[in-house]
Amino acid sequence: MTAAARKAFEEAVSLEKSGDLDKALVSYLKAQELAPQDTEIAYRTACALLQAGYLEEAQSQLRRIVFAEPDHLSARASLGNCQLLLGDLANAKQNFAEVLEQTPDNRNALYGFASVLLKEDMTADAEVPVRRLMGLLPESPAVLSLFAEIQAKSDQSTAAIAAYRKALKAAPDYVPALLGLSEILIRRKRFDEIIELTLRASQLTPADPLPLELMSDALSGKGALEDAYEAAEEALKRNPRSVPVLVRLSVLARKLGRPAAGLKFALTGYDLDNKAQGPLNALGAALAAQKHANQARSVLTALSAGKSLDPEIRRFVENLISAEAGKPRTEPVSAEVKPAADEERPQEKAPVEKPEKDRSEAATQETGSADKKPQPDPEASSDAQGQIPNVLGLQRQDKS
Incomplete structure (x- = not known):
């Protein structure tokens, strides 16, 4: 590695540690251009490409590394991750399996292998690597959420809920846990909690329609049809x-x-x-x-x-x-219409979870109560008069 390449590489590592991935990637690419044969630079550049979402470019680079150095297990595991994200399950599974044959405790490969098995509906098989991974990373929100997803697919909803709650205790803003827990609680009709969870998830990932879809389900379940409609409209804007x-x-x-x-x-x-x-x-x-x-x-x-x-x-x-x-638009007979029997989600046989009694005041302030809609500002301009804010904070025309 030349002095210029090392300088660019060290700058890239520093930028990546500080969280500036875009600038780090530029520096990695510069370092690679200066030292095209350096495997370490090539691997770190590929990982940066993967993190930044350049999946095809990352896959191409990782393939070159694995071809040149078949025993570069980190590159092989990362290649498996790339293939998993691209939907190439067969090759991803093979790469993860090859890594685990040589290093059974490789965390990256264990997580990826379990994810592939879950996508292939091999739920019981997926639980084996996940339990091994939980022994290595017992407090990891990602691992706990993957375990919870497996439990949910195995109809072990109580265990799934416990794992999701543990994940959120470790990382309150971990979106996969917020959404996974919401999906389970829909079947238990815990609508108010779902609204809190999905509202938080939507604020964290504003381009993702799924939090709004789940929120719409919950609002509809509790009879807030106008808010459910507007949440669904917002979801449709994100995915028409x-x-x-x-x-x-x-x-x-x-x-x-x-x-x-x-x-x-x-x-x-x-x-x-x-x-x-x-x-x-x-x-x-x-x-x-x-x-x-x-x-x-x-x-x-x-x-x-x-x-x-x-x-x-x-x-x-x-x-x-x-x-x-x-x-002219007509109004429903009642705003508290219950979902039709054929539109309700089936309830699970697991016992209904008791509501939590010790929610922190800080969480309540952050998410707000789903049962109380914000009151209109008395000082609002005349343009806003006659409008009602919904659970999303959107202004809805008062049709009463």
């Missing part, structure tokens, strides 16, 4: 091609007395995925709610027969959407 979110919006629009929106969301979902059952179910329900029984029956018959939507029914739906679009 999400069929499940479109179906959720169709159901909520129907319950809120918005027939055109219910039909439109369902039809959009169908156009995105005409093999999915959800959009046609939602479309049939929306038509039935508007007393169009024959058309609803046609949609549901096509669904059960695995056929496409009849063109005449499509034109009928499009005409309804156009006709309804200009009408």
